Amino acid sequence: xxxxxxxxxxxxxxxxxxxxxxxxxxxxxxxxxxxxxxxxxxxxxxxxxxxxxxxxxxxxxxxxxxxxxxxxxxxxxxxxxxxxxxxxxxxxxxxxxxxxxxxxxxxxxxx
Amino acid sequence: xxxxxxxxxxxxxxxxxxxxxxxxxxxxxxxxxxxxxxxxxxxxxxxxxxxxxxxxxxxxxxxxxxxxxxxxxxxxxxxxxxxxxxxxxxxxxxxxxxxxxxxxxxxxxxxxx
Numbered sequence: 001x002x003x004x005x006x007x008x009x010x011x012x013x014x015x016x017x018x019x020x021x022x023x024x025x026x027x028x029x030x031x032x033x034x035x036x037x038x039x040x041x042x043x044x045x046x047x048x049x050x051x052x053x054x055x056x057x058x059x060x061x062x063x064x065x066x067x068x069x070x071x072x073x074x075x076x077x078x079x080x081x082x083x084x085x086x087x088x089x090x091x092x093x094x095x096x097x098x099x100x101x102x103x104x105x106x107x108x109x110x111x
Numbered sequence: 112x113x114x115x116x117x118x119x120x121x122x123x124x125x126x127x128x129x130x131x132x133x134x135x136x137x138x139x140x141x142x143x144x145x146x147x148x149x150x151x152x153x154x155x156x157x158x159x160x161x162x163x164x165x166x167x168x169x170x171x172x173x174x175x176x177x178x179x180x181x182x183x184x185x186x187x188x189x190x191x192x193x194x195x196x197x198x199x200x201x202x203x204x205x206x207x208x209x210x211x212x213x214x215x216x217x218x219x220x221x222x223x224x
Contacts, residue, residue, distance in 0.1 A: 004153075036215075043115075043201050043215035043216050043217045044154065044215050089153050097159075097167055098144060098159060098169065099146075099154070099203075101153030101155075102153055103152060104153050
């Protein structure tokens with residue numbers, strides 16, 4: 001199965017709070033797990049990505065936690081800012097093939 | 112180094128018509144993939160081109176077709192447009208053998224009326 005599940009569908013967080021988005025996948029052939037950020041009218045932009053041999057990756061305020069045995073991974077946004085308000089997509093990639101995206105999470109960070 | 116450029120940015124077509132969307136890949140990239148993103152949904156894979164040949168296809172009918180040119184740019188053609196084809200069409204370029212360096216364009220917003 002190729003499906004990637006993502007939750008929650010929408011998320012409202014106060015400025016300075018932590019935003020957490022969760023994803024689960026089924027295809028064990030995936031070997032690259034990116035998170036994309038998309039603003040209205042724009043294409044997805046790579047935010048952060050992880051490979052399955054690593055359990056956690058941190059870049060600034062953004063952290064991916066990866067649980068290979070559970071086939072789950074999550075995005076944590078620390079100190080969330082109004083400028084982080086966007087739609088976030090997780091995805092799985094079997095190298096050389098295509099991305100399978102989750103349905104997206106619409107994040108709103110209140111000032 | 113330029114990114115991925117798509118044209119046009121917006122397009123309105125009538126049901127039954129044909130449309131061609133264009134994509135210029137990022138410098139150094141030799142693979143182009145096309146995705147359809149319906150409103151409020153994640154992008155869905157249409158097909159991928161490498162060395163001017165289709166190299167993988169998603170669950171889209173044959174009226175969705177494409178081309179890749181020697182300079183690695185690409186076209187997406189859709190025949191017999193249907194209302195459900197209204198979506199944002201995204202092009203992503205990458206380098207086969209590269210380090211997962213996929214870059215998405217800003218997309219073409221197609222509206223079928």
